[in-house]
Amino acid sequence: MSDITKVGFLNSAELKEAGRYPSEERLKKGPVAVIECCQNIPCNPCETACKFGAITVGDLITNLPVLDESKCVGCGVCLTKCPGLAIFVVDKSKDMATVSFPFEYLPLPEKGDIVKAVDRAGQYVCDAKVVRINNAKANDCTPIVTIEVPKEVSDDVRSMRRLNLTDEDTRAKLLERDDWTNVPDDLIVCRCEEVTVGDIKKAIAEGAKTVEGIKKRTRAGMGLCQGRTCSKLVSRILGSELGIKPNEIEPDRVRMPIKPVAFGVYKE
Numbered sequence: 001m002s003d004i005t006k007v008g009f010l011n012s013a014e015l016k017e018a019g020r021y022p023s024e025e026r027l028k029k030g031p032v033a034v035i036e037c038c039q040n041i042p043c044n045p046c047e048t049a050c051k052f053g054a055i056t057v058g059d060l061i062t063n064l065p066v067l068d069e070s071k072c073v074g075c076g077v078c079l080t081k082c083p084g085l086a087i088f089v090v091d092k093s094k095d096m097a098t099v100s101f102p103f104e105y106l107p108l109p110e111k112g113d114i115v116k117a118v119d120r121a122g123q124y125v126c127d128a129k130v131v132r133i134n135n136a137k138a139n140d141c142t143p144i145v146t147i148e149v150p151k152e153v154s155d156d157v158r159s160m161r162r163l164n165l166t167d168e169d170t171r172a173k174l175l176e177r178d179d180w181t182n183v184p185d186d187l188i189v190c191r192c193e194e195v196t197v198g199d200i201k202k203a204i205a206e207g208a209k210t211v212e213g214i215k216k217r218t219r220a221g222m223g224l225c226q227g228r229t230c231s232k233l234v235s236r237i238l239g240s241e242l243g244i245k246p247n248e249i250e251p252d253r254v255r256m257p258i259k260p261v262a263f264g265v266y267k268e
């Protein structure tokens, strides 16, 4: 098994081995949800979103959701309600499979476009035709894009490459960037708390010298992801502004508990 703490996701073989993937028999019958949520976080909107009762989280809100594949009709409503964007719909009932996924980047593709399908790691898998875009008001700004791909890659394709993406824009390049002087101030670094490059530079100008110091001044890293997305970027900006190497910067502190636990444990 790959180290999920490093890659951030389970691959299709691991999901299947863990019994967290719809059966081939069900996938061949038509569209069905694939729930790839694998962290015991306190979250259950998927359960309440499904009016067919196909998803169960249960009384303990940190349980992983369980799909009853016989009840799922592949409507896709749960995809738009999952804050982790961890649910997909796969359909292997025809010659070509379709994969539906939440896609919150602009511009959106158009029906008929040929796009670059990518896997869970964002790596290119194949070219794919866009067959549907659902951007209904009820989706609340989480459009669902459906693409057509060969069946043999439909368990691995999970998104598409952003349109108009240049090499300069890739996250990997941004993470490698040492000089942040010419990066636009309005670029968001901490997505959970909407903290921008400008906010972070201002905090540094006001005296913050550590990632923790920036966190306290701006809330960068205090959101749902707890800094998993932004703390490395904050280190880079700090290094650039103060003229020190990112690896010499003290990382932010991790506070206990590092995963949600029931209140009852504090009685012990």
Ligand code: SF4
Pocket: 032, 033, 049, 050, 051, 052, 053, 054, 055, 071, 072, 073, 074, 075, 076, 077, 078, 079, 089
């Ligand atoms: S795709 Fe529709 S039917 Fe299936 S689990 Fe999600 S909301 Fe329920």
Ligand code: SF4
Pocket: 035, 036, 037, 038, 043, 044, 045, 046, 047, 057, 064, 065, 081, 082, 083, 084, 085, 086, 087
């Ligand atoms: S809504 Fe998404 S993140 Fe939350 S429990 Fe359901 S699948 Fe997991």
